[in-house]
Amino acid sequence: MAHLVASSECWPFTGGASEFEVEAGTVRGIIDELERRYPGLGRFIDKRMAFAIDGEIHQDAWFAEIGRDSEVYLIPRIGGG
Amino acid sequence: MSETLEKPVAKAPALKIVGTRPIRPDGADKVTGRANYGADFSMPGQIVGKILRSPHPHARIVAIDTAKARALAGVKAVITGEDFPDLASELVEGGEAASNMRDLALNVMARDKALYEGHAVAAVAAISSDVADEALRLIKVDYEVLPHVIEVEAAMAPDAPLLHEHLYTEGLEAKPAKPSNIARRHVNVRGDPEAAFASAEVVIEGRYTTAAVHQGYIEPHACVAAWAEDGRCDVWSSSQGQFMVRTYCAKVLGLDVSDIRVTPAEIGGGFGGKTTVYLEPVALALSRASGHPVKMVMSREEVFRATGPTSGAVIRVRLGAMKDGTLVAADVELKYQAGAFPGSPVGAGCMTALACYDIPNFAITGWDVVTNTPKVAAYRAPGAPIAAFGVESAIDELPLKLDIDPIEIRRRNAVRNGTKAAYGPTFQNIGYLDTLAAIGESDHYRTPLGPNQGRGVAVGFWFNVGGESTAAVHVAEDGSAMVVTGNPDIGGSRASMAMMAAEVLGLPIDRVTPVVADTASIGYSMLTGGSRTTFATGMAVTQAAEKIVADLRARAAKLWETSVDQVEWRDGQAHCLDPAKPDRKPLTLAALAAQSSRTGGPISAQVALNAQGAGPGFGVHVCDVEVDPETGHVTILRYTAAQDVGKAIHPAYVEGQVQGGAAQGVGWALNEEYVFDAAGRMENPGFLDYRMPVASDLPMIDAILVETAPNPRHPFGAKGVGEVPIVPPLAAVANAVRRAIDVRMCDLPLSPPKVLAAMDSRLD
Numbered sequence: 140m141a142h143l144v145a146s147s148e149c150w151p152f153t154g155g156a157s158e159f160e161v162e163a164g165t166v167r168g169i170i171d172e173l174e175r176r177y178p179g180l181g182r183f184i185d186k187r188m189a190f191a192i193d194g195e196i197h198q199d200a201w202f203a204e205i206g207r208d209s210e211v212y213l214i215p216r217i218g219g220g
Numbered sequence: 221m222s223e224t225l226e227k228p229v230a231k232a233p234a235l236k237i238v239g240t241r242p243i244r245p246d247g248a249d250k251v252t253g254r255a256n257y258g259a260d261f262s263m264p265g266q267i268v269g270k271i272l273r274s275p276h277p278h279a280r281i282v283a284i285d286t287a288k289a290r291a292l293a294g295v296k297a298v299i300t301g302e303d304f305p306d307l308a309s310e311l312v313e314g315g316e317a318a319s320n321m322r323d324l325a326l327n328v329m330a331r332d333k334a335l336y337e338g339h340a341v342a343a344v345a346a347i348s349s350d351v352a353d354e355a356l357r358l359i360k361v362d363y364e365v366l367p368h369v370i371e372v373e374a375a376m377a378p379d380a381p382l383l384h385e386h387l388y389t390e391g392l393e394a395k396p397a398k399p400s401n402i403a404r405r406h407v408n409v410r411g412d413p414e415a416a417f418a419s420a421e422v423v424i425e426g427r428y429t430t431a432a433v434h435q436g437y438i439e440p441h442a443c444v445a446a447w448a449e450d451g452r453c454d455v456w457s458s459s460q461g462q463f464m465v466r467t468y469c470a471k472v473l474g475l476d477v478s479d480i481r482v483t484p485a486e487i488g489g490g491f492g493g494k495t496t497v498y499l500e501p502v503a504l505a506l507s508r509a510s511g512h513p514v515k516m517v518m519s520r521e522e523v524f525r526a527t528g529p530t531s532g533a534v535i536r537v538r539l540g541a542m543k544d545g546t547l548v549a550a551d552v553e554l555k556y557q558a559g560a561f562p563g564s565p566v567g568a569g570c571m572t573a574l575a576c577y578d579i580p581n582f583a584i585t586g587w588d589v590v591t592n593t594p595k596v597a598a599y600r601a602p603g604a605p606i607a608a609f610g611v612e613s614a615i616d617e618l619p620l621k622l623d624i625d626p627i628e629i630r631r632r633n634a635v636r637n638g639t640k641a642a643y644g645p646t647f648q649n650i651g652y653l654d655t656l657a658a659i660g661e662s663d664h665y666r667t668p669l670g671p672n673q674g675r676g677v678a679v680g681f682w683f684n685v686g687g688e689s690t691a692a693v694h695v696a697e698d699g700s701a702m703v704v705t706g707n708p709d710i711g712g713s714r715a716s717m718a719m720m721a722a723e724v725l726g727l728p729i730d731r732v733t734p735v736v737a738d739t740a741s742i743g744y745s746m747l748t749g750g751s752r753t754t755f756a757t758g759m760a761v762t763q764a765a766e767k768i769v770a771d772l773r774a775r776a777a778k779l780w781e782t783s784v785d786q787v788e789w790r791d792g793q794a795h796c797l798d799p800a801k802p803d804r805k806p807l808t809l810a811a812l813a814a815q816s817s818r819t820g821g822p823i824s825a826q827v828a829l830n831a832q833g834a835g836p837g838f839g840v841h842v843c844d845v846e847v848d849p850e851t852g853h854v855t856i857l858r859y860t861a862a863q864d865v866g867k868a869i870h871p872a873y874v875e876g877q878v879q880g881g882a883a884q885g886v887g888w889a890l891n892e893e894y895v896f897d898a899a900g901r902m903e904n905p906g907f908l909d910y911r912m913p914v915a916s917d918l919p920m921i922d923a924i925l926v927e928t929a930p931n932p933r934h935p936f937g938a939k940g941v942g943e944v945p946i947v948p949p950l951a952a953v954a955n956a957v958r959r960a961i962d963v964r965m966c967d968l969p970l971s972p973p974k975v976l977a978a979m980d981s982r983l984d
Contacts, residue, residue: 144644146406146408146643146644147391147405147406147407147408148391148406148567150391150393151390151391151392155393186311186313186318187311187317187318191644191645193645193646193648194645194646194647194648195645195648195832195833195933196645196683196685196686196832196833196834197832197833198685198686198687198832199313199687199688199830200830200832203832210645210646212643212644212645214571214643214644214645215406215567215568215571216316216317216318217316217317217568217571217683217685217750218315218316218317218495218568218598218602218685218749218750219316219492219598219600219601219602219682219684219685219749219750219751219752219940219942219943220435220491220492220493220495220598220599220600220601220602220749220750220942220943
């Protein structure tokens with residue numbers, strides 16, 4: 140089960156909770172599961188957040204794989220100049 | 221002088237093109253004036269568009285009377301906010317991250333309120349520039365002038381003039397009872413900072429400020445737009461992304477993206493400032509209203525008053541350390557101006573502020589605050605230089621207090637592979653320690669200084685990004701290749717795309733032509749920004765070239781009547797490995813191309829992808845200054861920047877990125893700032909008064925490219941390189957001045973009067 144840590148941007152949806160255990164094989168699975176647990180959060184994540192999976196940043200990558208022991212961080216999307 | 225530190229990769233094939241320094245493919249066009257920039261394009265029947273801008277930083281628009289302007293001979297169209305759809309608040313991905321389309325549209329053309337001096341309130345199209353100017357003078361706008369607020373902390377005050385009555389702070393535990401100018405709070409906490417501060421043997425504390433500064437691209441915004449009778453639209457413009465222009469124009473005007481074709485002009489600098497639209501939707505609306513193609517070119521004054529600078533900011537830093545220099549606690553608060561609409565880069569500031577340090581206990585709080593100034597736009601490593609100025613200035617007090625070398629104190633606290641970054645994930649494949657060592661062991665760092673001179677060190681970090689890119693490779697009948705991408709070349713991407721394709725195909729670089737295509741001629745690509753193009757689009761180019769090689773091998777196999785696994789592609793030729801056919805001589809790409817019509821048709825391949833896993837980069841800068849004790853003028857004597865670049869595809873271009881970032885950072889540190897009068901009007905909207913560094917202000921900036929940690933996600937190991945080098949210079953310069961004058965200066969820019977006052981303060 141992947142361990143997921145969400146940054147403060149997600150707190151309004153989670154009531155301040157920031158760490159979750161999620162059974163999901165892909166980014167899309169995590170989004171769906173978080174939407175189920177906290178209505179609105181999945182859609183928010185899909186638009187506003189990036190996934191750092193085992194140290195690598197993924198943006199708009201629904202099918203990126205999540206390992207059973209993956210470290211997953213939800214961080215604000217990153218742009219640049 | 222520049223150098224490269226490499227770690228040889230075992231079994232890696234020797235590279236013939238990647239890592240060399242060929243002549244840039246756009247060089248001749250640029251030095252001969254053949255390159256077509258945004259303002260160079262013209263169309264038959266074209267007329268001139270101009271914008272009326274608010275003279276007030278905050279005012280309600282009571283009424284706009286355009287009758288006299290419309291009646292003026294030669295005026296073909298007059299438009300106001302009423303001529304644009306009144307959009308709902310909606311996040312749309314068009315640039316790099318989602319933008320609020322209502323805010324974007326209201327920034328393009330105000331409706332009910334002008335929110336900064338320079339905010340567009342009306343526009344005209346006329347047969348000449350003079351007629352357009354006269355028409356602007358004839359438009360009467362009835363303003364109700366409102367109190368304004370410029371500075372970030374003043375805007376956060378409970379009694380501050382309110383820009384948006386609907387703006388409630390996000391990111392708090394509960395929705396606040398009333399609106400404010402604070403759009404969002406960001407929080408990142410690890411461990412128990414207050415307990416760690418209680419145990420710290422040394423505590424450093426400081427408050428630092430930076431001024432709003434502009435990206436300072438030499439080419440002003442410019443475009444030509446044509447709205448045809450059948451509703452199809454063409455736009456030619458200078459931007460960092462033709463697809464971004466297409467998406468935003470479609471949204472602002474209520475069009476389908478299929479109705480708009482955008483052709484990218486050559487771009488004369490962007491640095492993040494051309495990742496949004498200002499003129500293009502207005503030019504299209506004027507073209508629709510007038511029936512003519514409309515050309516719009518901003519003046520320099522308009523660029524300063526109406527396009528995005530980056531934030532002015534207040535940074536508060538508290539650090540706790542042990543006597544051996546080990547950091548045990550940090551508390552960082554960042555307050556960033558967003559300008560007229562929410563969306564400062566404070567989130568990235570929070571994530572990068574402590575990214576170079578392994579600190580067990582910290583709290584980082586960021587505030588995104590709207591002000592009556594132009595909406596900020598991205599500027600290289602958005603948000604990171606500001607945060608680094610505060611953190612690196614505070615860190616710099618530790619070696620002074622503890623008598624430890626500045627590089628050594630950073631090494632002791634450095635993140636490394638396996639460290640959990642302050643923003644969350646665990647670092648992999650980073651070359652930060654090698655980058656620190658490169659400066660620590662450099663000739664520069666060991667050279668003694670003279671009187672009134674000081675040496676400053678600072679470090680910086682940027683994530684880098686990937687994203688969506690499309691690339692096509694077409695082989696011509698003569699065996700040359702064309703590489704087509706959808707990314708404007710703002711920093712050498714044409715050269716790097718051509719080099720990566722040439723490396724895979726085995727062609728000389730002068731046989732590969734890179735082309736930046738319009739939105740109808742190549743698949744979608746995110747804009748050029750975030751140091752993503754050589755990484756992400758480079759992956760697409762490399763994979764497209766690999767598809768070409770696979771095709772060539774298959775054709776050679778058919779010609780030789782053998783299996784494809786008996787054909788090897790090497791040095792631009794197909795080689796037959798089949799022992800049963802020893803007489804098959806190698807087939808060059810040119811020979812295969814010449815027969816392409818008979819072997820399957822044109823040789824062409826396209827790859828579209830969404831690149832993930834861009835590797836982060838680190839920079840370490842050292843700067844020597846001399847301060848004139850009579851005037852306070854700071855001279856940059858010597859500057860060396862080392863950077864963890866993965867693998868430099870074209871080292872000269874990478875050095876150029878490093879040097880350019882350092883030069884812009886020096887300007888931010890020493891001279892650049894938006895100066896506002898009491899009425900909230902910018903007093904220095906021109907390069908005479910807004911002082912950017914020029915060549916005579918700078919020494920040769922030495923670049924050290926550290927290639928010890930190639931990015932395993934990229935076929936050649938490249939990491940983004942354009943953002944990192946602007947992160948350390950603000951603090952590197954300030955730290956050097958600190959040592960030269962023995963006074964810590966916390967407020968940028970370090971202009972001569974302020975430096976002189978700081979030196980005088982030593983006498984108090």
